[in-house]
Amino acid sequence: MTDKKTYKLPFIILTAILVVCFFLNISFGSVAIPFKAIFNSLIGSTTEHETWQHIIQNYRLPKALTAIIVGSGLGISGLLMQTLFRNPLAGPFVLGISSGASLGVALVILGSSVFGGVFSALFVSKWGIVIAASLGSFLVLLAVLMVSIKVRDTMAILIIGLMFASITAAIVSVLSYFGSAEQLQQYVFWGFGSLGNLSWTDLSILFIIYSIGLILAILSIKTLNTLLLGENYAKSLGLNIKKSRLIIIIATSLLAGTITAFTGPIAFIGLAIPHLTRQVFNTSNHKILLPAVFLFGAIVMLICDSIAQLPYSDLTLPINAITALIGAPVIIWLLVSKRKMVF
Numbered sequence: 001m002t003d004k005k006t007y008k009l010p011f012i013i014l015t016a017i018l019v020v021c022f023f024l025n026i027s028f029g030s031v032a033i034p035f036k037a038i039f040n041s042l043i044g045s046t047t048e049h050e051t052w053q054h055i056i057q058n059y060r061l062p063k064a065l066t067a068i069i070v071g072s073g074l075g076i077s078g079l080l081m082q083t084l085f086r087n088p089l090a091g092p093f094v095l096g097i098s099s100g101a102s103l104g105v106a107l108v109i110l111g112s113s114v115f116g117g118v119f120s121a122l123f124v125s126k127w128g129i130v131i132a133a134s135l136g137s138f139l140v141l142l143a144v145l146m147v148s149i150k151v152r153d154t155m156a157i158l159i160i161g162l163m164f165a166s167i168t169a170a171i172v173s174v175l176s177y178f179g180s181a182e183q184l185q186q187y188v189f190w191g192f193g194s195l196g197n198l199s200w201t202d203l204s205i206l207f208i209i210y211s212i213g214l215i216l217a218i219l220s221i222k223t224l225n226t227l228l229l230g231e232n233y234a235k236s237l238g239l240n241i242k243k244s245r246l247i248i249i250i251a252t253s254l255l256a257g258t259i260t261a262f263t264g265p266i267a268f269i270g271l272a273i274p275h276l277t278r279q280v281f282n283t284s285n286h287k288i289l290l291p292a293v294f295l296f297g298a299i300v301m302l303i304c305d306s307i308a309q310l311p312y313s314d315l316t317l318p319i320n321a322i323t324a325l326i327g328a329p330v331i332i333w334l335l336v337s338k339r340k341m342v343f
Contacts, residue, residue: 063195075294078269078293084249086154105136267327
């Protein structure tokens with residue numbers, strides 16, 4: 001394992017870039033806000049314009065913090081899954097978590113006419129969609145956890161997760177066929193993903209669950225490094241494979257599932273960020289990789305959101321489209337250039 005002191009300078013540079021991207025993200029938008037006004041607002045001082053204060057505190061600051069949580073959370077989830085399955089194409093949604101959330105939302109939006117009246121209005125509300133997505137993710141997670149307890153082969157869990165995703169996608173397709181044009185449009189808009197719909201209360205709930213998942217991931221660092229040696233060797237070192245696998249799956253589900261419930265499915269970040277980080281740091285030590293993925297994920301997500309909100313324009317592009325336009329070329333570049341994917 002490489003000494004952490006070797007990477008002190010890269011971490012300092014990444015932290016500085018994160019701070020710059022954070023301020024740029026808050027500054028950009030239909031109304032340009034100077035850095036000085038942003039800094040004054042963050043430290044509690046009055047800004048030159050009261051409108052700027054309102055925009056920063058009630059819209060752009062929560063959105064920037066959401067971007068950091070989403071980028072770092074999905075990046076770490078992807079890292080956990082790629083290490084657990086020793087598969088470079090594994091991502092945070094490989095266990096069907098995103099598909100479960102999509103199914104929950106589809107049942108609420110596309111099947112809302114079944115409930116009718118007050119129930120329909122309740123379920124299609126903002127919190128109704130969040131709860132439906134959370135329940136969908138939880139049910140798929142529960143099924144995967146039950147399988148993981150009985151199945152010894154880790155790769156079998158990966159395949160079963162993909163099968164769960166296929167089943168939920170099929171059910172969503174059936175619901176879409178019978179849904180109205182208005183319902184389909186609402187479901188499609190949810191699938192675009194959004195970072196700007198969270199209030200401070202929503203953000204607080206997201207942060208609490210995200211923190212639990214992050215703590216579990218940090219506690220699993222030694223386990224992840226041991227798993228790199230292979231499951232058989234890890235067993236010989238006394239590692240409880242089933243217990244360790246369970247903790248990693250729960251950490252991933254808390255991170256990816258909660259993020260999807262609150263912001264919608266965000267593509268490619270969880271798949272691309274771990275690979276990008278490995279190429280820069282060239283190490284397999286998770287004591288280095290995990291904080292590096294945190295920083296890279298947060299930076300890339302802030303950049304994607306800054307691009308999506310089209311500075312000096314009232315238009316906002318779907319965040320999912322921007323992350324795919326950035327994430328997909330990264331994966332293609334890694335494959336075409338035949339760079340070694342460190343595991």
